Amino acid sequence: MNDKLIRSLRENYQISFKDSELLEQAFTHSSYVNEHRHLKQRDNERLEFLGDAALELVVSEFLYMWYSDLPEGKLTKIRATIVREDSLAKFAKECGFDQYVLLGKGEENSNGRNRPSLLCDLFEAFLGSLYLDQGLEAVSRFLSIIILPKIKAGVFLHEMDHKTTLQEILQKNGDVDIHYELIKEEGPAHNREFFVTVSVGEHVIGEGSGKSKKMAEQKAAHQAILGLEKK
Amino acid sequence: MNDKLIRSLRENYQISFKDSELLEQAFTHSSYVNEHRHLKQRDNERLEFLGDAALELVVSEFLYMWYSDLPEGKLTKIRATIVREDSLAKFAKECGFDQYVLLGKGEENSNGRNRPSLLCDLFEAFLGSLYLDQGLEAVSRFLSIIILPKIKAGVFLHEMDHKTTLQEILQKNGDVDIHYELIKEEGPAHNREFFVTVSVGEHVIGEGSGKSKKMAEQKAAHQAILGLEKK
Known part of the structure; x- marks a missing residue:
């Protein structure tokens, strides 16, 4: 051997x-x-x-x-x-x-x-x-x-699809108001960066940025999931 | 509970x-x-x-x-x-x-x-x-x-397919001569029973019967597998 x-x-x-x-x-x-x-x-x-x-x-x-x-x-x-x-x-x-x-x-x-x-x-x-x-x-x-x-x-x-995952985690015990908000856009049209937050009610639980609004939302959801896991 | x-x-x-x-x-x-x-x-x-x-x-x-x-x-x-x-x-x-x-x-x-x-x-x-x-x-x-x-x-x-299984077991360490033989048929044409043996070389290692030659062969192979497992 x-x-x-x-x-x-x-x-x-x-x-x-x-x-x-x-x-x-x-x-x-x-x-x-x-x-x-x-x-x-x-x-x-x-x-x-x-x-x-x-x-x-x-x-x-x-x-x-x-x-x-x-x-x-x-x-x-x-x-x-x-x-x-x-x-x-x-x-x-x-x-x-x-x-x-x-x-x-x-x-x-x-x-x-x-x-x-x-x-x-x-x-x-x-x-x-x-x-x-x-x-x-x-x-x-x-x-x-x-x-x-x-x-x-x-x-x-x-x-994975983080938005779905986050929804499943948060809504396990009934409906919860989850919403995504575009808070900022930066850069020229061909290279724009989007900044998004995800909140439950009034409380921001994650934020993320990306080349599209969709990517930024996925990142925000992922950050929120990681934050919830730490609790 | x-x-x-x-x-x-x-x-x-x-x-x-x-x-x-x-x-x-x-x-x-x-x-x-x-x-x-x-x-x-x-x-x-x-x-x-x-x-x-x-x-x-x-x-x-x-x-x-x-x-x-x-x-x-x-x-x-x-x-x-x-x-x-x-x-x-x-x-x-x-x-x-x-x-x-x-x-x-x-x-x-x-x-x-x-x-x-x-x-x-x-x-x-x-x-x-x-x-x-x-x-x-x-x-x-x-x-x-x-x-x-x-x-x-x-x-x-x-x-499972017993004939294939038997072959895989026996031929694991090289080629082996496995053959099936129809030794008897009984009953009227519409309800015939086939009797088959399976042998390695000269040595019979299983036998089985069924309504078709194919079914009898599967049963013989299965019996042979069970016999080998006991060893």
Whole structure:
């Protein structure tokens, strides 16, 4: 097994595998197994099956706890932005996992090491191996380093409709008067900047600016959501 | 909270909730909340979000362990037959959960208590509440009573293509000569029964009968799979 990987896991995430074969399997792509049949190594696809489910549960719990007022439909949408291929591929890169995966020559030559689907599968397979080796608690600890700060920073909300989200949060217990107001426009017509506030009744709860009124409203709503989450 | 439900969970599944409000929430449908806003009760939809993910992980682990030789694609297919709506609705009925769910009048009158989607959501919400109250281990213990025996009996395989599965199991480590043989036909033309064996090389590993040669082959393959699993 790659010593650099083992060291990196220990130093960056305080993870040491009891069963190093599991870790090795997680970093073994099927293309490598196919080219080295005599080694009788197992590829990472079954671990990916398990890791995908462990990821889903841990992320669901993060979202359930963090967004304690969001309805199920909205949680499902945010979860989808987190567990989708390009997000997971990015996490794998952040962890440097792309350096360590064993690939067959064909896969290597066609730049498989940077292919999002391969990196996404690798990330899930690693989670599967960690789950088998040390249980859900360990997967949750690891993902609380990788994903939880991004959830708290609202990274995945960027891809959501903030105005709808804000409305759903505020109107959970009945109707609330939410309104957006254009307070300022600046700059020449071809490069105008719009400034918007969002208020509940008389109380301003967020503000935002953007190249269109619509973008400014989305930003104001997002700021309001982040403000409400802190309470 | 319904005493009969509490007793049933304790006697049948050795489950006692620490936080009885969680259990109550799991059995509260949104239609009930809508008709009783003054009670400020929460419906079970967010718990369903969490329970769905806990179910997926536990079932994935059961399948990973039980079918230690099946490839990821096949595991994913079997998992889908287990976690789909009509299966979960059946589990909810088996547990008698349909008796205890709180519904609004409209939902009750339109026979919501027997609607598969409602029962499926209820089952998942219960798992979500159990997960929050007692962790994954408890969910796994409960599902090992409800679902694991069915996995072991091959119930969910009925909906799979056994011939393909058998081939995938046997050919995992290279080509194997699998062949099916019609050994007998019985009965009149309009009600004929076909008898088939499946062999690897000279060795018969399964037999089955059915109203068509194809059905008999599927049964023979299924028997062979069950035989291999016991080893």
